[in-house]
Amino acid sequence: MRSEAEMMRLILSVAENLPQVDAVALEGSRMNQQAPLDIFQDFDVVYLVNDKEALLAERSWLQAFGPVLIQQTPEESELFPATLGERFTFLMLFEDGNRIDLTLCPYSELPVLLEDDPFIKVLWDPKEVMPQFPAPSDAKFWLQKPTQGVFEDCCNEFWWVTTYVVKGLCRQELMYATDHLYTICQEELLRMLSWQVGLTTGWNQSLGKNYKYLTKQLDEETNRQLFAMRNFTSYENIWQSLVLTQKLFDKVARNNAAKLGYQYDDQTVAKVLAYTHKWYNNQESIQRGASE
CATH class of the missing domain: 3.30.460.10 (Beta Polymerase, domain 2)
Structure with a gap:
């Protein structure tokens, strides 16, 4: 070379x-x-x-x-x-x-x-x-502190699109489900995690293209979860990925909202989580109906 x-x-x-x-x-x-x-x-x-x-x-x-x-x-x-x-x-x-x-x-x-x-x-x-x-x-390319409106838009986009993932899974449309989960929901999670980094270590830094330096700023357990939720190798794994993605987003968003002094839409979050778990718990009957 x-x-x-x-x-x-x-x-x-x-x-x-x-x-x-x-x-x-x-x-x-x-x-x-x-x-x-x-x-x-x-x-x-x-x-x-x-x-x-x-x-x-x-x-x-x-x-x-x-x-x-x-x-x-x-x-x-x-x-x-x-x-x-x-x-x-x-x-x-x-x-x-x-x-x-x-x-x-x-x-x-x-x-x-x-x-x-x-x-x-x-x-x-x-x-x-x-x-x-x-x-x-x-x-x-430094991190930008979000306004209340930008923070709310990120949260709304995340929780709204997770319902698309649920729909795709219930219909056995796995490409549809994983595409929304990976390209939109998990992208908003990375955005939320980047704000966590800004709040923790300062905004005058760049995380690089496609958040390539983000993992260096996160703890070992968060990194483990990030890569675990990208396991789309089976129907069950995709469901687990969705649940884990929602759980981590909710945790980080709540902490960020508290530090920023912003409102977090707990009511909507609770309803979307209930919606997700309702259909997740019914997946056996959904699969049975699809095969009949």
Whole structure:
């Protein structure tokens, strides 16, 4: 696997040999002092270009980066359309394990470049065309203390959607049930747990994309429950996951509400829990009816 120094020299060398590239910058986790360093970190590279179309029309210059294992070009995707305006990205995982996310950025996109990623450092700018960027900071991604309204919306969404999970289980629609449980209910649980972290250790921190640093902030028992509730390997396990998810959400939400001085809708929670347990206790008769 090529070293970081080798990759950086290669990134600059390719740019220097392309007349369409006027400057090079590095963004992303490598510019974030809080992000752990490992061999899986991407090289998030920006080429400021004066002629993007020429680089797209003739792409042989990409071969200089080495043999590619797999790549994506989001701006050319029909199923997953990109959202970067006039920018164009080559996402490249190479056979040696290195990965470069290379963005071709026209001058017109410079004003929004920093808005998308505050971690950016100019590496090469012979024409001095790059703006002065502030020091990299993860403040944009810090935890946000919820308002009463945001807290209530989180709780309402969680308890409302758990009834969809119950419905799916009663109908034996396990894909429907687990999709709502995992992508909505447990997502709101992670949001609630992130607020617990903010209340406990402060708001001026980031838990990373998809809450990837959250588990480091939680106690051993909470982490055990978090992963136990992702066991969807059987009908019974999905029910148990729902019950455990509700139990943990209720516990954390109550504690957060008390610390924040917010109202918590105990009446609705009690009714939804009763609704869940009513149908859970009737699951044998439900299964029997479905098989008849």
